[in-house]
Amino acid sequence: MLKKDISEAVIKRLPKYYRYLTDMEKLGVLKVSSKELSERMGLNASQIRQDFNCFGGFGQQGYGYNVKTLREQMANILGLLNSYRAVLVGAGNIGRAIINYAGFKESGFNIIAAFDMNEEMIGSNINGVEVYNVSQLQDYILKNQIDIAIIATPKAKAQQIADTVMDAGIKSIWNFATVDLKLKEDVCVENVHLSDSLNVLLYKTKSSLQK
Amino acid sequence: MLKKDISEAVIKRLPKYYRYLTDMEKLGVLKVSSKELSERMGLNASQIRQDFNCFGGFGQQGYGYNVKTLREQMANILGLLNSYRAVLVGAGNIGRAIINYAGFKESGFNIIAAFDMNEEMIGSNINGVEVYNVSQLQDYILKNQIDIAIIATPKAKAQQIADTVMDAGIKSIWNFATVDLKLKEDVCVENVHLSDSLNVLLYKTKSSLQK
């Protein structure tokens, strides 16, 4: 019973389901009920069943869910079985950390080139990823079937880069610059706003100290 | 009219308000109405007024809000006027990127030491931050009035580090390991789950391609 529109709240929980199911499968757990999963994950069992049923009925009454099957379903829903080609723009500290980040290995997410405007970075190689001059960005995207652009530039450059990659046909952006990009209607974005996250942490820190 | 409990939804919007107000102040904007701010930020004007009034009445009927004053109030609410001492655990790619990240300069957030278990890292210096053996972590926290621990270790080590820093009295954790830490009641956490964020991006990418 595929719903037309999955709410952002549900989408944000999907990776967490996938993580717990992956861990459980590795531990050799064969089946799980929504009740048991709710206790492990700190969610409500009804909510878990509702979430799963946005995408289809994966369970069996009286039994629960098969862990392996459910994990595979989640991987499929999340698009982890597909292969994606990404370029990184901004080979600074964060950009290099992203390239070197090991967490991508499992998925079909591949960073195939990086771009920077710093002459010293251009021509270098970060963990197998070549760094090109950002002036070549648009041309490279057009010629290499790129799905995703990762923006890890300073704030001030981010919108301009977003415009460039959208002009080259990019529909999906992973944005690490702490700025709200203005995007075309059909372009999706996922933000990692480090300084916003720190601000939230400082708020919570202050609040908890006041108690 | 300070509410006892500010909802997570409101808290997550505070850094965004702060960002827009900071930008506007830099541009020389003196006053702003909730309506104008709502148009700039893509939020509802009622929501903005509700959010602000969780912390007090900062506006003036018929006029709006003074940008400078409001920005200062936001900085104060977020705890940016306070000074915080943090240690980083895990001086890998992400850990080093965090230390080098320029976005902290403004705030009173200071990383004063780093810890790792890799012998090659220990004793090195990252942008002025010394890397110590993780075996000294607890002792260091006890002796140096640390407010915040940043966990940037592999998943498998994160819980153990969390336990260690909590035992040393830490009440606030910035967690970059993609794992849900089990924390004591009075400890707050802010997560940056890169691989969850990527999974959400891949989900959106897949969904938007299907249209």
Added chain:
DNA sequence: TAGATTGTTAATCGATTAACAATC
């Protein structure tokens, strides 16, 4: 079969949005 647990509808709760009196 009896017990367990799903899938789904209904009830509740909280967050967002609208409305408007207060007032600068």
Added chain:
DNA sequence: TAGATTGTTAATCGATTAACAATC
């Protein structure tokens, strides 16, 4: 003063939770 815009209460909307018939 008249117009504008807040602060706040009320209405709406959507997300979470509860309930339960269906069924393995």
